[in-house]
Amino acid sequence: MKLPICDFDAKNSLLCMQCENKLQEGQLSQADVxxxxxxxxxxxxxxxxxxxTLHSCKEIDGNYVIALSKEDIMTIRQSRTLYRQLQDQFTGKIWLVEAExxxxxxxxxxxxxxxxxxxxxxxxxxxxxKTKAIVSGKWTPRFPINTETVIQIVKNARNLDIEIEFEHKKR
Ligand SMILES: [Zn+2]
Structure with a gap:
């Protein structure tokens, strides 16, 4: 496993001097730790x-944007159980993104x-x-993703203003 902090630190829920310094200097966030x-x-x-391989974790208003390597994301997407185990660890919704x-x-x-x-x-x-994204299908009250939250996360994580539209407009 590769983590933003040392393996030893992660396993023992403590930070060594080096990682502590990175946290103080802002190279690491509390969410990464x-x-x-x-x-x-x-x-x-x-x-x-x-x-x-965990690259980073960003907390944005109670949402957790977790950057993992591409293979890790694929592994999680193939297993509902794995996804749930991961989600259960966090108090807010997790959003999985590929690093870099x-x-x-x-x-x-x-x-x-x-x-x-x-x-x-x-x-x-x-x-x-602005960046306009067109989502396939049409929005229904059961659409599982909160588009307002997406707008906020994209703004915060990528400094992009996005506008979300659905392929089929409501009428
Ligand atoms: Zn360390």
Whole structure:
């Protein structure tokens, strides 16, 4: 397992001087530390998680944006149980994103498993550039993803203003 903090620290829920300094200097966030400890705890009983590479965890208003390697995301998406185990560790909703991905991929990950048909830059009134994402299908009250939360997370994590539209408009 690769974590933003030392394995030893994660397994023992404490920070060595070096990691403590990184936290103080802002190279690490408290969410990075907490997520590392949570993953280390799960890894004790789960060999899949023990192979994970956690790049970072960002807390945005009670949401947790967890950046993992591509293979890890694929592993989790194939197992509802694994997803639940991970989600159960966090007090807020988890959002799984691939580490070092571009803005487009990030937005796609936010909506997974719903497909995004297109992502384009548009000019909004007032000369503000926005990124418009078109989501396949139409919005229903059962749509599982809170689009307001997505807008907020994308703004915070990627500094992008996005506008979300559905393929079929409500009428
Ligand atoms: Zn350490």
């Amino acid at each position: 907490d997520a590392s400890i949570k993953l280390a705890k799960l890894a004790k009983e789960n060999s899949d998680i023990d192979k994970f 991905e571009n803005d487009k991929k990030f937005i796609e990950d936010m909506f997974f498993p719903t497909k995004i048909l297109s992502i384009n830059s548009v000019w909004a009134p007032g000369g503000i550039q």
